[in-house]
Amino acid sequence: MLTPQEVQEKTFPKALRGYDMPSVDDFLEPLAQDYATLYQENEVLKEKLRVLVKKLEEYHDREEEVKAVAAKCAKMMQEAPTQNPDVAQEEERLSLAKQAAAHFIEAVEKDVKAHLELLETLKTRDLGEKETRKKPYDYESEAPAESEPEKPKEEAYPMADRPTIKFDNLQFGSNYDPTKE
16 A cells, blocks of 8 residues: 555656646645545554454453353352351341340330320329329229220230240340351
């Protein structure tokens, strides 16, 4: 391939009956400029192509690495249940602890509601009168006022018959080590 400089420097020998040299030069000059532009664009495109080929090779290498990592992860996921059978046991313990906590919260909520109702009852009473009661907190022993509908009696100790929840084995923060039982 001719370079643009070679096209510009090309001279033709003079002949007796040859072409008119100024008209040949007038034709070759824009031709050489167009050729130079195309030549430069071609070099730029070749360089871009080299960069793209290099990037493509890098991506192919990375693709192989990603496939290897994905295969390793899949293998680890398959082996995980067989390597640590305690996981299911710990999940069951966690589920039981969550259930126990939910029951405890429900019981405390019930107890708090009962205390709130008792406080509301105390607010409506005339505390100026002296009342006789069997027990210091036995407000249900009196007959209800005529304007108030009778409320069903709640258990005196609603928490007494519920199982005790112990959280002795729970560990938190920096003391927690899942490898120790």
